[in-house]
Amino acid sequence: MATARFVPPHPPRDIAPGPMWRGFFGERARNSVFGWSQRAFSERHIKRHILGYTVHFVLDPDSVQHVLQGNAANYVKPDIVKRFGAALLGRGLLTSDGALWREQRRIVAANFAPAAVDALVPHFAAAADAAASEWRSGGTHDLAEAATDTTMRIIADTLFGGDPRLKTRKAMDHIAAALRAGGESRLPAILGLPSLPYNKVLWRGQRGRDFLRRTLADLVRDRLPDGGADDFLGRLIRALRAQFEPAEALALAVDNAATFYLAGHETTANAISWTLYLLSEQPEWQERVAAEAQAALSEGADDAGLPERLPTLRRVFEEAMRLYPPVPRFDRQAVAADGLCGWDVAPGDIISIWPWLLHRHQALWDDPDAFDPDRFLPERRAAQHRFQYFPFGGGPRVCVGMRFAYAEGLTVLAHWLAAWRVTPVSGREVRPVGYVTLKPEGGLPLRVERR
Template sequence: MSEPRFVPPHPPREAVAAPVWRGLFGERARNSVYGWSQKAFEIRHIRRQVLRFTVHIPLDPDAVQRVLQTNAANYAKPDIVKKLIAPMIGKGLLSADGDLWRAQRRIVAASFTPGAVESVASIFASTAEARMAGWPDGSTGDMAAEATATTMTIIADTLFGGDPRLKTPEAMHNIAASLKAGGEVRLSAILGLPPVPWNRTMRAGQRAQKELRRTLANVVRDRLPDGGDDFLGQLISDLHDRFSPAEALQLAVDNAATFYLAGHETTANAVTWTLYTLAAQPDLQEQAAAEARAALADGEPATLADRLPLLRRVLDETLRLYPPVPRFDRQAIGHDELSGTAVEPGDIVSIWPWVLHRHKALWDDPDAFDADRFLPDAKAKQHRFQYVPFGGGPRVCVGMRFSIVEALVILAHWLAAWRFQLPPGHIVRPVGTVTLKPDGGLPLIRTRRD
C-alpha cells in the first residue's frame, strides 16, 4: 500500500476486564463493542458468570471450529436468543434447530446457489445505479442510509417480487427501530425479566416489530394459494408440501421476516464500512475505482464480482475489522471442553468476530487495515475459523455469496462514478447492537468522477 498505516477507530480498551455489573448499565449496555479489556485480545478463552448464566468466549480458532463445526450438534441456538427474536422471526431459519432447521435450510438453499446469485446480479447493478442517480455532485450524504435503502430495494426486488410495501421509508424506519431495541431487550432477558417495554427505545422497537410482521404477513397471504416463481413464492409452495397449512403459513411469515431483515441489513453494513475504509485511504480508493471501471467495461454483469480482486480484498479486510454481526451465541446441550475449560449443559458460548478478528495471537498488527492479508498466499495460512464474518460450519450464512456479490456490485458501480471523502473533523464511532453500525450514520462527501 502506498499510504501510511491506517488504524480505523475502535472503542478504548481497559487494562483489565471490568466487573460484570458494569456491562448492564451505561455505554457498555448500549454498545456491545465498547469496554473490552486489552487482555481479551490476547488470551484464548474467557469464562464469566453473567448473573444466572455461565458464558464462555472461545478465542482459539480450534475451539471456535469445535463449536460451529466438529461438535456443532452439541451447540444449539440459546433459549434466551430464541425468546428475544421470536416476536420478529418466530421459528424461521435463523432461530430453528434440529429437523425444523434442516427442512427450512434445504428449502431456501436453492435460491442462493452461485447460478441463482448470478441470475439476479443485474438487479444489484440497476438498483445501485438508480440510487446514485439522485446524488447531487459535491453533496454530503449519509452513506449508511443510502446503503440500507439500496440493499432493502434489492431484497424486495430479488426475493419478494418487488412488493412496494417492502421498499417504503416507513419500512426502513421500522427495521432500524427493531434492531436498536435489540440490546435493551437482551438486558431484560439476562435479568430474567419479561420483555416489558420499560423505556422509549424498547417501546418503539416493539411497535416497529409488530408493524413489520403485519406487513410481511399481508405480503405472504396475498401470494396464497399458488405463491409464484420467486423466492417467496417457492418458499410458500415448498413449505405447504412439507407442513400443515397453518404451520406452513406461520413458517412462511417467519422466513419472510428473517430474509427481509437479515438479508439486507448485514450487507448494508458491509457496504457502509467499506466506503468508510476507502474514504479514509484516498490512494487505495483510486486503485479500487480504476479496477471497478475496468471490470464494468469488460464482461457480463453476472460475473462482475469475479473481476474485482482488489475490491474483494478490501471488503474482506473491512469485514475483519467491522464484522456486520459482532457476536453470535450458542448454548451447550451436553458436557464438552473448550481450550481446556469444561463446558456444562446450559452454558452459553458466545462467538465474537469483533474480538477474534482483532486477536493478537491470530493477526499481525490486528487493529491496522491491510487488505494484503487476503492475498491468496496469506489467506492460505489462516485458520478457517479465525475469520468468521458469516459464521461457519453447517449453519454458515446461507446467503453469504448473495451478500458478497451484492456488496461488490454496489461498490463497483458507486466507486466507478463517484469519489467519496470524509467531512473535515468527522469522527466515526462503531456501535454494536444486533449489528455493527457507525453511530449516527456515515456522512461522506460525494464528488462525481470525470
C-alpha cells in the first residue's frame, strides 16, 4: 500500500558521541534513548569504559546471536542488574541465572503454552470491551493509561485470580512510580551504593516498590499452604513448595509474582500504546486494519483463532515494537574470555544489547526511522537476520510470555480499532522516554470517535 513517508519522533542525534559522564546527568540520566550519536546507528561494535566497567555495545546481529544463543552459557545477568532489580524482583525468573533460573523457567513455562494462551483470548476481549465502554465519542482519552489499565486487569484476572488488590488506580500509580525511579537508579547501582531516595522521583519509586512487594507478599500468604485456586499463582506456589524449602519457596513466589505482574502488563501496554499512536498519524493504515479487525471479529469476537486472522494488524504491531521496543535495552556479563565481531571480551565485561539501536540500524534496515509495516511481510521478514529484530529477546531466555503478549495486544487492538477511530490531539507532541520500559512521555492523549 503506497502512503506518504512518515517518520515518527525520536530524540535528536549528535554526529559523534559525547563523554560518558553526561549519561548520568540531565535528560540522558532520565531517558535511556536520549543522547545517542549517529555512530550508534551505523557501527557494528562500540567499546567504552564506564566507571570501572568495560562495556561492549553490540550492534551486529551475529554478535547478538552469539551472546543470546550460541554461547549463552557464557553470558549471564550482570551483577549490577541483579543489584538494580533485587529490591523489586528479588531472585525471580527475570533476575536469576543457572540452575535457579532453569527450575523457575520450567515451572512457569506450562502457563504460557499455546493451548493455555489460546484459552485466555476471551479474557483479553472482555477487558478491551470493558475499557472502551467508558470512552465518549468525540472525547479525548489517554490511551496509554487505558492500555496500561487494561493489561493490568488482564494480568490480574488471568494469572492472579482477579484479586482486587492488583486492579486499583493506586496499584497502577505505584507501578509507574517504581518504573520511573528505575531509570534514575543506575549510578548508585553501578557504584554499588544503596539507592537512597534523594529526590521525589526516587522517593515515590521506593514507596511504589514497597507497596507492590507488600501487596504481593500478602496475596501469596493468603494462598498458603496449598496455593489455592488452579491459576498461575496457585500452580506457581505449589510447584515452588515442591522444589524448595518453605521459606525460599515463599520468597521465590513473591519474586515471580512481582516479575509477572509488573513485566507482564507494562511491556504489552507500551506496545499497544505505540501502535495506536502510529495509526493515529497514518489514517490509511488505520482504516485498513480497522476493516480487517471488523472482518475477523465477525467470525468470532473472542475465539482462540482471532489473533491469527489479523495479519495486517500484526505487521503494524511488529513495526511499532521495532520503532519503539517495549524494553529498549538489556545486558549480559561475560563469565569467561570470548570474542565478538573481532573485539576481545574479558571475564566481567558487560555486553549491552539495545533493541532501540539495532531496530533502527542503518546497515540492517532501509529507511530505518520511517514507519513501514510492510517490512514484516513474510517474504521480507524471511530475508532478515533472526537477531536484527528481537523485542522479546532471544535464545534460551526469550520472553516466556511472548505468545501471551502477541495474543493480548492483537485482541485488544482489534476490539478497539474495529469500533473506534483514533486521531491526534492538535498541538500535542509525542516523545519517547526510556525508563526501564519505553513509554510516550506524559501519556498518549488521543481523540476517539465511534465508527
